[in-house]
Every structure is written in structure tokens, then in C-alpha cells.
Amino acid sequence: MAIFKHLRVSDGVAAQGDGKLPAGDPDPPPAADGAHGPPVTNEPGSTKAWTWRGDFGASLVVVLIAVPLSLGIAVASDAPLVAGLISAVVGGIVGGLIGGSAVQVSGPAAGLTVIVAGLVQTYGWAATCAIVAAAGVLQLVLGLSRVARAALAVSPAVIHGMLAGVGVVIALSQLHIVLGGTPQSSALDNLVELPGQLASNHTLTVATGLLTLAVLIAWPRLPQRVRVVPAPLAAIAAGTGVAAVLGWDVARVDLPSDPLAALAAPQWPDASWTSVAGAVIAVALVASVESLLCAVAMDRLHDGPRVNLDRELTGQGAANLTAGLLGGLPIAGVVVRSTANAKAGARSRRATVMHGVWVLVLALVAAPAIELIPLGALAALLVAIGVQMVNLSHLRGVHRHGELPVYLLTMAGVVALGLFEGVLIGLGCALLLTIRRLASIAVRVTPQHGGPVRVAVDGSLTFLSVPALLRALTAVPEKAVVDLSLNIDFMDHAGVTAIDDWRTGYERSGGTVRIDEVREHWYAPGRSGLPRPVRRTPPVRNRAAWHPLAATLSGRRQLEEGTEEYQSHVAPLVRPLFSELAHGQRPTHLFITCADSRLVPNMITSSGPGDLFTVRNVGNLVPRHGEADPNDSTIAAIEYALAVLPIKTITVCGHSACGAMDALLTPERAGNMPYLSGWLRHGSHSLDRLATRPDGPDRLDRLGRENVLQQLDNLRTHPxxxxxxxxxxxxxxxxxxxxxxxxxxxxxxxxxxPV
Known part of the structure; x- marks a missing residue:
């Protein structure tokens, strides 16, 4: 199926192409009152007129995609073809009027085809319509109960695995129709029968389907001006046109002569209430989760009002209730239509509503044209949709997060056993994976020659991980000084008790344990019973203050310990940023400050790697033009910053209690330091500025401020x-x-x- 990797049609929650959501067209800047875009007026060229034009154009684009996809999903669902059109109309008009997303377009979705096909085979079409209506009522209750965000708690690996499994089922079943055969009752049977279909069937239906697939594959490679026409419309038009011109005798779409008279009346299933309730819950939950995930994804495509998930769920419920009563397929938010809507310029729900109106108009007045579409072409479109639902970007994403087993088991369960069984398997796997993560903890015991034993604990310390912790602590040598570093994101009572008991026993045997909680405080409050602070404050520390043996450690040993701590706790967090910065620096800020150890530029400016080009020297001095030595490093750094880097701002930063300023006021302090005395001559103009000001007890700090202003003047002497x-x-x-x-x-x- 590698030939389908360039297809750009989808009807699941996966986005088009490589799975990344494309950027939407830019909107006007937000208004001062928080509204989206400039103030609305009725004048020509106003935002109101502009928004209407965008919505109108987008609705025409979406309807060209919606009609063929709706017909194809009806075929895959084993439902009447007109049911797909009914749901497209209802999803656009009802879902658009009531829903909470500005650009989401709802309609029949491929992710529900397996459920619907099973319901049709079990209960019949009229009963399926009643189940869809009941699912809409359940969605209405959930939406009005404001529990929409709870649907997003389901693991994305399960959702994407379910949709991938549904895609495989759709592709296998519809491939038989493309090949001129008949789909089997299960995905595995379809797979077994596929080689025979490939070997024996070479009919005109096959030619129609292959032509449609060829257009879908080639369309993204064509020039942009050609790709203005949506790929599904182009593919269906090509297959239909060739079949009509050449007079091929193939099965075609068969719509009722009077679409309004064909509206099906729902009939309550003649089955046990438990089985019907399960079907209702399944339709409601799958449609809800798919719609809400799609709505959240669509928020990335525009900068208008954010989605109201409870209102969107209510709109989906109203749409499904209406669709079920009229004899339509279940409705959900659809990524491919919603993405096309946003990219085509839609800015409000008017575009969604108008698209539903256009589908209704086409169903009423253009039925003869729709009936020219070969069923083989629709089946080919569904094969492409099914393949695209196995989204490689989602596969890579879940693999990066260690949830690939959940994805694969869910997909395999849906294909081999069925939708419900596959989802249950996926949820069970996700739960086991979560338990395994809670039970896993990293403990490193590092004996130091001539120093304390370092024990680093990383992860979540719960009752599940206590055995692994205690096993690792048995490797700590007896009667030693132990630095226990806890980089814990959660610790329950069992974890606190385990550490406290081990510490007590170890110290009774003659050892010493020093505990440092790196990230958050869990152990100390848990041991004392005091409330736990949310996060460690302050976020930085002075090693001499917190390390009991700092004064006795050599400078090299302190550096080694600090490097070890950085590699263990900080490096994993900042490594992605440094990988981006490895290709070069482009800071826009030159920061000239004092070499004093108490002044940390990145900390006091809340900046990070790559933000500041920093120059540090004694007294944050800048030699005036013509007064610097030829090898002066400060002037060399300024020259490099202005000539090579995109510097837009230069800041000179001084500080209180500055030793260099004290030496300027009291020259004898630098009497035995000739190099320092020579450097401080660049501060003589700062002393002159201070002499013009009234004297006072804060003379040192006032000199520090005057010195900053003088160094800015010194900077201006450089051309x-x-x-x-x-x-x-x-x-x-x-x-x-x-x-x-x-x-x-x-x-x-x-x-x-200061200001």
C-alpha cells in the first residue's frame, strides 16, 4: 500500500497529507475590544463584508468535497446513498448553527462506518436510524452536562489506533468493489479473498476504480493552479467522465426520484435493551470523541474564537438527533472538510451552514448528474480514505511517547475482532502501560573516591516502585556519607515511608544521609505532615549554602558534582533547544554587565540559551573610542556583535554593592593590583558625574547608577x-x-x- 503515501484525502481525525495541520489564512489583527478582526461596519470593504465573502467562497469549496465523500461513506456503511446526503445537509445546517467551533464542518465520517455497517446488518436500516437519534439525545445530555472535556481523557494512541483499524477495514472491503467483486463479512475474510480478486477480475469496474485512484495519487503533484479543484472531486469527475464518454456499462449511483419522499422513518430495534443501549453508547462516544478531537485540532488553523467544547458536543447531539429522525447516517466532525473550510477562508459558522444548504440544493436539482457516478469510483475514493487513516505521523508520535504497543494492539483488535473489542484491548493496554510507568523508577548509586556516595532517584515514587527502590538502595556501601538526590514528580505515602525507614536504619548503623529534593518537595512535608508547597522555591540555589561539605570540597570536585547534577536533571530538559541552537546563534540583545558572581544575566532577565550575547568585565565598563587597548576584549565583543550578529539592543547593567565602584571611590583598595587599577581608569568619567551630584550615605550605589549611564555615553563615542x-x-x-x-x-x- 505504499503507492498511497501521497494521497491527500481523509475522513478521520487525522489531518491531510503527512498528518500535520496546515497553517490557515491570516486573519486581520484582533480589535481592541477583543473581537476577532477590525471593528465591524456595513461599509464596502469592511471586515463584515470580507468575512461574508470568505465564508461564501469556503462553503463552495467544501461542498465539492462533501458530496462525493458522503456518498462513498454511505456505500461503505451499507446504508442508502441518500442517507449520506441527508447527514451532510444536517451536519452543515444544524451542526453549524448550534455547534461551538468557528470552522469545523460536520457530516458522515469514515470513523463510524464499521459501527454503522454492523448495526445495519444486525437491526436493519430503520432501527439504525433510531439508534442514531438516541445517540444524539445522549450527546445532548452530555453536552448540557458540561462534560465534553472528559472525552479528551481517552489516550490518543487508542483513538488513532481505532481509526487506523477502521481505515484498514474500509480499504480491504472497498478494494473488493474496485476489483469488481463483493466484500466479505470480515476484514480477515476480505484479506484472504484478495489474491483471488486480484488474479481473476479485469472488468470495466476495475478500470474505473484504478483511474480514480491514479488521479488521487497524481493530484498533489500537479501545479498549484490545477489543485484549486479538490482532489476527491477531480478523481470522481475523471472516473465518471471517462465511463460516460466511453459508454462503459458499470454500476452507478442510484438515488430515489423524489429525495424528500425517501426520508426513512426510524423504528425502534426489536432487540434486548442492553444490546441497543450498547449500540447507542458506542455511536455517541465514538462520534463525540472524534468530533471533539477534530474541533481542538481545527483551533490551530485560525486565530478567531476558540472552540466551546460543551456547545460543540451539544451541536453534534442535535445534528445526530435530527439525522436519525430523517433517516441519515451518524454525524461527526470531519478533518478533511474542516481543514478545507479553514484554508478556503472561512471565518465563522456561516460557511458550515451555507455548505449544508448547497448540498441540499445539489441533491434536489442535480440528482441526474450525481447518478452518473460509478460505484467503482466511490469505492476507490474510500480505499484512499481508508489507507490515509493509517496516519504515519500519528504512528511516529505515539512511538516517540512509548505508546506504540497501544496503537498497534488497538488497530489489530479492530481489524481482527471488531471495533468494540479493539478499543477495549487498547484501553486495557494503555492502563497496563500507565501502571508500568508508575512502577518504574530510575535509581543510580555512584560511589565517589574520597567523597560521599551519590544516589540519584528519578521518576514517580509510588507503592508500585518501592520494591525497585529498596533493591537499589541495598547497593549503598555501609557507614558512608550518602547524598540522596530526589528528582521526583510524585511521591505517595508508601514512598515517603520507604525512604524514611531506610534513612533511619542506615543512620543507626553509622552512616549519614543528606537528602536534597531537586524538583518539588515531597519527602519533607510527607514526613512532617506539613502542607506540601506546589513547587520548589526559589528555583535556583547557592551551592555553598545548601551543600554541607562545600567548603571542604576542592573546586574541581565542586565542578564535577555540579556537572553531574546538570547532566542528570537539566540536560534532558534543554537538549532539544540546544540541538536547534547547534547550527548557529542569532541573539538580538548585547548584554554588558559586571563579572560579580551574584549577578546572573539569564536569570534576572528570564532569558535562555541563544537570547543574550553577554560581555562581562569588572565594573561593566566600556572604554571610550580611541582609549581602549588594541587587544581589548570588550571592544572586540561589541565590534563582533554589531558586525556579525543581528543585535537590536545593547544593555549596560550595573549592580548594588559593586566592588569595582568601591575601588573607584577608594583607590588604595586596588593599590597592589596594577592591572585592575589600569582597567578602572575607564570609570574616571563616572566619578566626574558623581561629583556634580549632592553627597549622601548611598554614595556607592549612586556611583553604580551613574556608571551605567556613563558607559552608555561611552558606547555612543563609537562610530x-x-x-x-x-x-x-x-x-x-x-x-x-x-x-x-x-x-x-x-x-x-x-x-x-530606577523606573
């Missing part, structure tokens, strides 16, 4: 800086960090005070 600032291409900014307060101030050049 490259002055030219770019004058052209409006560069902004100079002054900052001052109050260490005691942990607060960064932006300095006002006029008032020389």
Missing part, C-alpha cells in the same frame, strides 16, 4: 554604535540590579533613578 542608534536600528538601555531585593531596575537617564 558604529552612534550611526546605528541615529538610524533607529539600535536601542541603548541601562539596568541596575539590587542584590538585596533581587530586583532589576531600568534606569531613566533623566532622573537617574
Amino acid at each position: 558604529a554604535v552612534a550611526a546605528r542608534e541615529a538610524a533607529g536600528e539600535l536601542e541603548l538601555c541601562g539596568g541596575y540590579f539590587e542584590i538585596a531585593e533581587g530586583r532589576l531596575h531600568i534606569l531613566s537617564p533623566a532622573a537617574r533613578v
Whole structure:
């Protein structure tokens, strides 16, 4: 089935093509009052007129996709063809008027075909309509109860696996029709019979189906101006046109002469209430989950109002109730139609409603044209839809998250056993996988030569993982100093008790245990019974303050311990970012600050790797133009930043209690440091600025602020800086960090005070 990898038709919750949702057309900027787009007026060219034009054009595009897909899904569901058109009309008009998504288009969906086909075979078509109506009532109750978000709690691996299994079932059954044969009762039987169909059938129906598939495969490769016509419409038109021109005698669509008279009256199934209730719940839940997932995905395609999931579920319930009463297929949100709607310029539910009106008009006035469509062409379209529902991007996604077994078992269960059995198998597998993750924990015991034993615990520490933890702790040498690092995202009472008991026993035997909770506090509050803080505060720490033996460790040993902690706890989180930055840096901010160890630029500016091009020196000084040594590193960094990097802002940041400023005020402090004395000459102009100000007890901090402003003036003496600032291409900014307060101030050049 590799030949189908370029198909771009789908009717499940998977997006088109490679499974990635395309970007929608840009909207006007949001209005000041929070409305979507500029203020609405009735003047020509206003947003109101623009939105109407977008909605009208989008509705015409969607109807061209909806008609052939609706007919094909009716064929796959073993339902009357007119039922597909009824659901397309009802999904557009009723679902569009009541639903909560701005761009989602509802109609008969491929994900429900297996359920519907089974219901038709078991109860008959009239009873199936009653089940659809009852499922709509259940959806209405759920929507009015505001429980829509609960449907999103189902594992996506189960949902995608279910849809992939349904896709395989559809593709196998409809492939028999393309080959001129008859589908068997199960997917496995269809698979067994397929080689015989391939070898023996070479009829005109086969030619029609293969032509339709060829157009679907080739359409994405054609020029953009040709691909304005939707691929399903082009493929069906090609198969229909060739069959009509050449006069091929093939089975075609057969609509009733009076579509309105063909509306089926629902009839309650003559079966046990338990089996009927199960069918109603199955239709309601699958349609609801599929619709809500589609609605959430559609929010990525536009920047208008976000979806109201409870209202959307209510709209789906009203649509299914109406469809069931009129004799239609069950309705759900459909990605391929919704995506086409958003990309074609739809901005409100009007587009969905108008598309339903156009389907109704075509069903009433264009029935003769629709009846020219060969059933083999519709079957070929469904084969393509089924293959596309096995979405490779979803497969890669669940594999990345370790849920591939859930996906594959769900898909295999749906194909081999049936929809309900497959979903139950998938849910059971997902539950077992969750339990396994709760029971798994990583414990690393690292003895250090001449130092403490490091024990790192990562994961969730629950009663399920306590045995593995205690087994690992048996490897800790006796009577040693142990640094126990807990990088735990959850710890229950059993975990707290296990660590506390081990710690007590170990210390009684002559050892020492020091516990550090890296991420969140779980152990200490659990042991003391105090309320647990939500997250560790502060998020950074000073090693000398928290490490009891920091003063006795060598600098190299402290570096090794810090590196170890980074590799264990931080590196896994930031590795994706650094992989992106490995190709080069493009910071827009040059940050010139002091070398003082208490000032951490990325922390006080909430920036990360790749954001700041940082220059640090004693006193955050910038030599004036012509006064710097030829090998001055500060000027070299400024020169590189302006010539190579896309720098838009230069900030000079000083801080309180600065030793360099103290040395400027008291030169004798640097008397035995000739290099420092020589460097501090670049701060002489800052002293001159301070001399013009009134004296006071905060002289040191006032000099720090004056020094920042002076260094900005020093920057302006450099021609490259002055030219770019004058052209409006560069902004100079002054900052001052109050260490005691942990607060960064932006300095006002006029008032020389924090603002």
C-alpha cells in the first residue's frame, strides 16, 4: 500500500497529507475590544463584508468535497446513498448553527462506518436510524452536562489506533468493489479473498476504480493552479467522465426520484435493551470523541474564537438527533472538510451552514448528474480514505511517547475482532502501560573516591516502585556519607515511608544521609505532615549554602558534582533547544554587565540559551573610542556583535554593592593590583558625574547608577554604535540590579533613578 503515501484525502481525525495541520489564512489583527478582526461596519470593504465573502467562497469549496465523500461513506456503511446526503445537509445546517467551533464542518465520517455497517446488518436500516437519534439525545445530555472535556481523557494512541483499524477495514472491503467483486463479512475474510480478486477480475469496474485512484495519487503533484479543484472531486469527475464518454456499462449511483419522499422513518430495534443501549453508547462516544478531537485540532488553523467544547458536543447531539429522525447516517466532525473550510477562508459558522444548504440544493436539482457516478469510483475514493487513516505521523508520535504497543494492539483488535473489542484491548493496554510507568523508577548509586556516595532517584515514587527502590538502595556501601538526590514528580505515602525507614536504619548503623529534593518537595512535608508547597522555591540555589561539605570540597570536585547534577536533571530538559541552537546563534540583545558572581544575566532577565550575547568585565565598563587597548576584549565583543550578529539592543547593567565602584571611590583598595587599577581608569568619567551630584550615605550605589549611564555615553563615542542608534536600528538601555531585593531596575537617564 505504499503507492498511497501521497494521497491527500481523509475522513478521520487525522489531518491531510503527512498528518500535520496546515497553517490557515491570516486573519486581520484582533480589535481592541477583543473581537476577532477590525471593528465591524456595513461599509464596502469592511471586515463584515470580507468575512461574508470568505465564508461564501469556503462553503463552495467544501461542498465539492462533501458530496462525493458522503456518498462513498454511505456505500461503505451499507446504508442508502441518500442517507449520506441527508447527514451532510444536517451536519452543515444544524451542526453549524448550534455547534461551538468557528470552522469545523460536520457530516458522515469514515470513523463510524464499521459501527454503522454492523448495526445495519444486525437491526436493519430503520432501527439504525433510531439508534442514531438516541445517540444524539445522549450527546445532548452530555453536552448540557458540561462534560465534553472528559472525552479528551481517552489516550490518543487508542483513538488513532481505532481509526487506523477502521481505515484498514474500509480499504480491504472497498478494494473488493474496485476489483469488481463483493466484500466479505470480515476484514480477515476480505484479506484472504484478495489474491483471488486480484488474479481473476479485469472488468470495466476495475478500470474505473484504478483511474480514480491514479488521479488521487497524481493530484498533489500537479501545479498549484490545477489543485484549486479538490482532489476527491477531480478523481470522481475523471472516473465518471471517462465511463460516460466511453459508454462503459458499470454500476452507478442510484438515488430515489423524489429525495424528500425517501426520508426513512426510524423504528425502534426489536432487540434486548442492553444490546441497543450498547449500540447507542458506542455511536455517541465514538462520534463525540472524534468530533471533539477534530474541533481542538481545527483551533490551530485560525486565530478567531476558540472552540466551546460543551456547545460543540451539544451541536453534534442535535445534528445526530435530527439525522436519525430523517433517516441519515451518524454525524461527526470531519478533518478533511474542516481543514478545507479553514484554508478556503472561512471565518465563522456561516460557511458550515451555507455548505449544508448547497448540498441540499445539489441533491434536489442535480440528482441526474450525481447518478452518473460509478460505484467503482466511490469505492476507490474510500480505499484512499481508508489507507490515509493509517496516519504515519500519528504512528511516529505515539512511538516517540512509548505508546506504540497501544496503537498497534488497538488497530489489530479492530481489524481482527471488531471495533468494540479493539478499543477495549487498547484501553486495557494503555492502563497496563500507565501502571508500568508508575512502577518504574530510575535509581543510580555512584560511589565517589574520597567523597560521599551519590544516589540519584528519578521518576514517580509510588507503592508500585518501592520494591525497585529498596533493591537499589541495598547497593549503598555501609557507614558512608550518602547524598540522596530526589528528582521526583510524585511521591505517595508508601514512598515517603520507604525512604524514611531506610534513612533511619542506615543512620543507626553509622552512616549519614543528606537528602536534597531537586524538583518539588515531597519527602519533607510527607514526613512532617506539613502542607506540601506546589513547587520548589526559589528555583535556583547557592551551592555553598545548601551543600554541607562545600567548603571542604576542592573546586574541581565542586565542578564535577555540579556537572553531574546538570547532566542528570537539566540536560534532558534543554537538549532539544540546544540541538536547534547547534547550527548557529542569532541573539538580538548585547548584554554588558559586571563579572560579580551574584549577578546572573539569564536569570534576572528570564532569558535562555541563544537570547543574550553577554560581555562581562569588572565594573561593566566600556572604554571610550580611541582609549581602549588594541587587544581589548570588550571592544572586540561589541565590534563582533554589531558586525556579525543581528543585535537590536545593547544593555549596560550595573549592580548594588559593586566592588569595582568601591575601588573607584577608594583607590588604595586596588593599590597592589596594577592591572585592575589600569582597567578602572575607564570609570574616571563616572566619578566626574558623581561629583556634580549632592553627597549622601548611598554614595556607592549612586556611583553604580551613574556608571551605567556613563558607559552608555561611552558606547555612543563609537562610530558604529552612534550611526546605528541615529538610524533607529539600535536601542541603548541601562539596568541596575539590587542584590538585596533581587530586583532589576531600568534606569531613566533623566532622573537617574530606577523606573
